Amino acid sequence: AQSVAQPEDQVKVAEGNPLTVKCTYSVSGNPYLFWYVQYPNRGLQFLLKYITGDNLVKGSYGFEAEFNKSQTSFHLKKPSALVSDSALYFCAVSRRQGGKLIFGQGTELSVKP
Amino acid sequence: DTAVSQTPKYLVTQMGNDKSIKCEQNLGHDTMYWYKQDSKKFLKIMFSYNNKELIINETVPNRFSPKSPDKAHLNLHINSLELGDSAVYFCASSLSGRSAYNEQFFGPGTRLTVL
Numbered sequence: 438a439q440s441v442a443q444p445e446d447q448v449k450v451a452e453g454n455p456l457t458v459k460c461t462y463s464v465s466g467n468p469y470l471f472w473y474v475q476y477p478n479r480g481l482q483f484l485l486k487y488i489t490g491d492n493l494v495k496g497s498y499g500f501e502a503e504f505n506k507s508q509t510s511f512h513l514k515k516p517s518a519l520v521s522d523s524a525l526y527f528c529a530v531s532r533r534q535g536g537k538l539i540f541g542q543g544t545e546l547s548v549k550p
Numbered sequence: 551d552t553a554v555s556q557t558p559k560y561l562v563t564q565m566g567n568d569k570s571i572k573c574e575q576n577l578g579h580d581t582m583y584w585y586k587q588d589s590k591k592f593l594k595i596m597f598s599y600n601n602k603e604l605i606i607n608e609t610v611p612n613r614f615s616p617k618s619p620d621k622a623h624l625n626l627h628i629n630s631l632e633l634g635d636s637a638v639y640f641c642a643s644s645l646s647g648r649s650a651y652n653e654q655f656f657g658p659g660t661r662l663t664v665l
Contacts, residue, residue: 537583537608
């Protein structure tokens, strides 16, 4: 069965500092991995995805994520956090194109000035 | 132009009532989804339709019945509402196919409160 774990309910960083939001996954076969962001009272917005190829994936708003097959991880990163990055971040996995997305439990990112 | 829209945005109703939520997408996608987000923000897929055909049906009470009149619309009807149905319901859409990106585009959500 597919599963996704986000070990941190909350991540707090100071503006300008690098941020990392962690994600590990469990899936048979090759995974398709995604990050979504949810701002308060809004729907989810797609940030980036890994399908195949380069392990470092770049996405929207300066975010990037690194796929690590041996550690079954797909951590979200940004070199310099902004206050406006404060939101709820979801990691998700799908085993095939068009397949259902399994979401992690979400990580609340708080960036303080 | 709204890509994925849902109506209503808020829905407050009494236990035992029947209600519907509507979803429309203007992205030309062929696959649509319903997700439920509970009070702890946990997101879980409920249903998925591809070209009006039901392709994902998770363990959801049969009080929930999705209907897709065409590729651009996916509605959710809920019978005999219960307190535990209170949640935010998100509609999403995507393109299927081997050569297509399959990230999903989400609507703004419908906050259902059952009293």
